[in-house]
Amino acid sequence: MQKYSKQTRLLLAVDCIVFGFDGEALKILLIKRGFQPEKGNWSLMGGFVQPDESLDQASNRILKELTGLEGVYLEQLHTFGDPQRDPIERTVSVAYFALIDINKYKKQISDDYHAEWFTMKRTPKVIFDQQEMVELAKKRIRYKAAMHPILFELLPSKFTIPQLQNLYENVFNTAIDKRNFSKRVLATGLLIKLNEKDKAGSKRGAYYYQLNMHNYYSKFQAFMNFIPNPDSISAS
Amino acid sequence: MQKYSKQTRLLLAVDCIVFGFDGEALKILLIKRGFQPEKGNWSLMGGFVQPDESLDQASNRILKELTGLEGVYLEQLHTFGDPQRDPIERTVSVAYFALIDINKYKKQISDDYHAEWFTMKRTPKVIFDQQEMVELAKKRIRYKAAMHPILFELLPSKFTIPQLQNLYENVFNTAIDKRNFSKRVLATGLLIKLNEKDKAGSKRGAYYYQLNMHNYYSKFQAFMNFIPNPDSISAS
DNA sequence: CCAAAAGTGTTAGCGCTACACCCATGA
DNA sequence: TCATGGGTGTAGCGCTAACACTTTTGG
Numbered sequence: 001m002q003k004y005s006k007q008t009r010l011l012l013a014v015d016c017i018v019f020g021f022d023g024e025a026l027k028i029l030l031i032k033r034g035f036q037p038e039k040g041n042w043s044l045m046g047g048f049v050q051p052d053e054s055l056d057q058a059s060n061r062i063l064k065e066l067t068g069l070e071g072v073y074l075e076q077l078h079t080f081g082d083p084q085r086d087p088i089e090r091t092v093s094v095a096y097f098a099l100i101d102i103n104k105y106k107k108q109i110s111d112d113y114h115a116e117w118f119t120m121k122r123t124p125k126v127i128f129d130q131q132e133m134v135e136l137a138k139k140r141i142r143y144k145a146a147m148h149p150i151l152f153e154l155l156p157s158k159f160t161i162p163q164l165q166n167l168y169e170n171v172f173n174t175a176i177d178k179r180n181f182s183k184r185v186l187a188t189g190l191l192i193k194l195n196e197k198d199k200a201g202s203k204r205g206a207y208y209y210q211l212n213m214h215n216y217y218s219k220f221q222a223f224m225n226f227i228p229n230p231d232s233i234s235a236s
Numbered sequence: 237m238q239k240y241s242k243q244t245r246l247l248l249a250v251d252c253i254v255f256g257f258d259g260e261a262l263k264i265l266l267i268k269r270g271f272q273p274e275k276g277n278w279s280l281m282g283g284f285v286q287p288d289e290s291l292d293q294a295s296n297r298i299l300k301e302l303t304g305l306e307g308v309y310l311e312q313l314h315t316f317g318d319p320q321r322d323p324i325e326r327t328v329s330v331a332y333f334a335l336i337d338i339n340k341y342k343k344q345i346s347d348d349y350h351a352e353w354f355t356m357k358r359t360p361k362v363i364f365d366q367q368e369m370v371e372l373a374k375k376r377i378r379y380k381a382a383m384h385p386i387l388f389e390l391l392p393s394k395f396t397i398p399q400l401q402n403l404y405e406n407v408f409n410t411a412i413d414k415r416n417f418s419k420r421v422l423a424t425g426l427l428i429k430l431n432e433k434d435k436a437g438s439k440r441g442a443y444y445y446q447l448n449m450h451n452y453y454s455k456f457q458a459f460m461n462f463i464p465n466p467d468s469i470s471a472s
Numbered sequence: 473c474c475a476a477a478a479g480t481g482t483t484a485g486c487g488c489t490a491c492a493c494c495c496a497t498g499a
Numbered sequence: 500t501c502a503t504g505g506g507t508g509t510a511g512c513g514c515t516a517a518c519a520c521t522t523t524t525g526g
Contacts, residue, residue, distance in 0.1 A: 003325050008287045009245035012317075012328055043306075051244045052324065055317035078316045078332050081291035088285065089239050092248055094315050162478070179480070180516065202477040204523040387506040398505070415507070416489065439497040 011091040014059045015046040015130065017137040018067070018116060019076070020102035023152035023163055026170045027102065027117040028134060029109065030126065031066055037088055038127040044134075045115075046093070059096040067113050073099040073153040077137055085129045097137040099153035144173055147218055149190060152211055160167065160198050160206035189215050247327040250330040251282040251366065253313070253373040254303070255324060255355060256338035259399055262406045263338065263353040265345070267302055268361065273324055280370075281351075282329070295332040296311045303349050309335040309389040313373055321365045333373040365411035380406055384456055385426060387449055396434045396442035397421065425451050448470035 018029035033043040047062040049055065055076065063069050074096050081092040100118060109115045115124030118124065126134070145151050151167055152159075165181045185191060192212050254265035269279040283298040291312065293434065299305050310332050317328040338353060345351050354360065362370070379385050387397075387403055401417045421427060428448050433441030 003249060004284070004327070007247055007284045010248050010285070010287075011243055012246050012248065048243045049246065049328075051246075051319065052319055055315060056321060056329070058317075076314060078312060079291060081285065081294075081330070083288055083290060085408070092285075092291070094317070112495080127405060158476060160478090177517075178478085179518085183481095184515090199524095202523090203525045204476085204478055227358070284497080328526090413490075414505085415491085416505075420488090421509095433505095435497090440495070440503080440505055441497080442505060 001204065011086075011089060012049040013046055013091050013093040014049060014055065014062055015044040015093050015095050015133060016059055016074070016132055017044055017097040018063070018069070019096065019137070019141065019154065020100050021167050022102040022106075022117075023166065025119045026154075027119050027201075028123065029067065029115050029117055030124070031113070031115040034125060039125050042124045043127045044095075044130050049094075050089075055094050059094070063098060065106070066116050068108050069100060069105060070097070073150070076186070077133070077140055079184075080129055082129065082134065084147060094135075094136070095133045097140065099141070101154060101156050102157065123132060144172055149188075149216065152216075154163050157197070158194065158198075158208040158210055160201070160208060161191075162201060162206050164209075188219060190219060239456040247325060247390065248285040249327050249329040249367060250285060250291065250298055251280040251329050251331050252295055252310070253280055253331065253333040253370055254299070254305070255333065255335050255390065256404070257403055258338040258353075259402065261355045262390075262403075263355050264359065265303065265351050265353055266360070267349070269363060277328075277363050278360045279363045280331075280366050284327075285330075286362075289329050290382070295330075299334060303341070303346050303351050305334070305336060305341060309386070312395075313376055315347055315445050316365055318365065331369045331373070333376065335377070335386060337390060337392050339465065340392065378407055385424075385452065388426075388452075394430065394432070394434075394444040394446055396437070396444055397427075398437060398442050399434075400445075419423070424455065426455060 020027050030042040032040050044061055045066040049058040077095040077097050081095045082091050161182050169176055190212055191209040195206040196208045199205040238357040256263050266278040268276050281299055281302040313331040313333050315330045317324050397418050426448055427445040430444040432444045435441040
């Protein structure tokens with residue numbers, strides 16, 4: 001026996017939703033699609049799965065080809081298989097999401113790859129069912145960030161507590177009391193205070209912190225319960 | 237433009253992990269595979285996605301064809317795409333998990349379809365990478381059940397609090413104090429007490445409850461935080 | 473010296489956990 | 500009547516949320 005005869009073979013694609021944070025707002029990365037149909041329209045980073053690569057390999061390859069990004073946090077989200085989702089030919093797409101620090105790659109992405117960052121509120125129309133993918137990805141990162149420290153992936157390796165709080169407030173779209181916030185994050189034991197200040201945000205300056213990588217891995221499973229308003233967060 | 241030329245098409249399959257609870261233990265359903273390779277060996281409910289159906293439709297169809305189950309809780313889990321996972325030909329598989337009340341379908345499943353239930357501890361070897369799928373599914377239901385009331389899908393429409401507690405103790409593999417347990421579940425407002433007792437489990441009998449469906453849907457997003465030992469539960 | 477952001481402590485209330493005894497009934 | 504499982508109440512503790520003032524320093 002060599003093959004499963006009589007079965008139909010389908011195109012399989014990967015689409016990546018790339019989230020970034022620049023200290024101000026949570027953003028997603030889009031590019032202008034390079035081929036028909038919908039050529040020139042805004043799209044997620046997507047491409048076809050090749051015969052010899054796994055899905056994780058495909059998503060990493062596509063992300064690198066379209067943005068130069070490599071070694072970033074990338075996680076499978078959901079697979080979309082509506083028969084009509086691509087008008088040209090049936091294509092099933094495995095969606096992934098990535099989390100990166102915008103500033104680390106800002107110049108490279110815009111100069112070399114012509115991708116652009118958009119805030120959540122001002123995202124242009126994207127092709128096919130990609131809006132649905134983006135919505136699901138937003139729900140998933142909120143859901144996961146409520147219990148796991150994944151949002152650190154969006155920050156530079158040195159960051160301040162006000163920056164971190166700003167990120168959480170963005171992702172959960174809520175205001176958090178800064179006294180309670182700093183107590184909680186410091187209580188996790190995940191942060192190491194540095195003898196250095198970020199003077200960009202204020203005159204007084206805010207201390208930099210970095211992740212305690214040992215504690216990070218051991219506490220990844222159970223971080224803090226950070227759901228400010230659980231009803232606003234959806235199931236995976 | 238009619239097709240994406242030059243791209244390779246792949247086989248796409250669906251595999252369903254069916255969980256059931258019989259009042260005693262959490263079990264999964266397996267069948268003897270009906271075709272080569274691995275014909276006759278224990279397998280999840282699987283089949284190929286057809287050209288005109290979505291992934292959700294495919295999983296529902298396959299579950300019905302192989303077990304007669306219809307209208308049950310079914311949720312997409314993860315997509316497995318290692319190029320070598322099927323030795324005959326590359327096949328990417330979208331895994332789903334289902335939750336059912338074993339007793340409701342027990343006779344039908346064993347008599348008509350020759351599927352069998354196995355406890356978690358005594359699961360036989362399954363084909364390909366299906367063991368990995370089962371492990372991931374177990375993690376996922378624990379993870380989700382810690383915050384959402386999905387485990388009611390495993391119970392009959394009338395159930396007792398000791399039965400419910402037994403289910404939670406099974407899924408989380410832990411002992412729970414019965415006073416605290418009943419306080420918590422009753423406090424959710426999801427249960428309606430019936431004027432009827434289950435006398436099977438004890439002489440005195442335990443009151444039956446049923447779900448308050450209105451509250452069930454409105455409280456689905458935020459149930460109770462039921463993680464008894466967070467470190468034992470893995471991320472999705 | 474003033475504006476703007478960083479940093480820090482206390483209290484009250486709620487929720488969770490721990491814990492033990494009585495009830496109902498079939499055998 | 501006794502063994503078995505069902506059902507219930509309370510007290511202490513820990514965690515969380517609410518809340519305001521001082522510090523620093525560039526302009």
